[in-house]
Amino acid sequence: MTLDELGTRICIMGPSSSGKSTMADAIARARGLVPIHLDQLYHLPHTDWVPRPEDEFAALHDAAIMGPRWVIDGNYSRLLPQRLQLATGFVLLDVPTSVSLYRYIRRCWFERDRRGALEGNRDSVKWDVIHHISGATRANRIRYETMFGDIRLPKVRLDSTRAIAAFYRVNGMSR
Structure with missing residues (x-):
């Protein structure tokens, strides 16, 4: 699958710390798209990952996807239908x-x-995030696999660092 086949409005999803933001920025540079990092919309800047009010996040999300050329990274499944549409x-x-x-x-x-970092915040190791990555990721994989099968868009599943590196190489992207 090439970037040309994915078009000008691309969604990237996957487990926490899987490389979504890095890939979004690489695709944005390669294709002249606007990178949208959902973590930055969901969390308040200059905080230690404090969420915005839900309606404010939804409004920011919906405004961001109205643009003609974007690549968006993050899960936030409750707003996925708007993105996929x-x-x-x-x-x-x-x-x-x-x-x-x-x-x-x-x-x-x-x-x-x-x-994709939160403005004014430096990441620090948090046990709840480690627990989330090591525990919730397994359940999410099943959900992602089902969701992936149901998506009727040009799509690609990259299931290893080798597959990701090949995708970067084939599409002339750099981290």
Whole structure:
């Protein structure tokens, strides 16, 4: 699957710390799309991941997807129908849990200017996030697999770091 086949409004979903924001920025640069990071819309800037009021987040989300050219990363499944209605392509990152845990620890300890980071916040290791990645990810994988089968858009499922690297290479993208 190439970026051309995915079109100009691309959704990226997958487990926490699977590389969604990094890929969204790479696709945005390669295709001239606007990157939209749902974590930045959902959480208040300059906080330690404090959520916005739900109606405010939904309004920001719905306004963001009205643009003609975007790549959006994040799950927030309750708003997925609006995204899929306007999307032209879909990417599912389905990396192993061990990869997500490694990436989470690495970004918290070593990455200062992480793509998709919350403005005014520096990530720190949180046990609830580690628990979420190691526990909830398994259940979410089943849900994502079912959802992926039901999506009727050009789509690609990338289930390993090797598959992700090949997708970057084939599409001339860089991290």
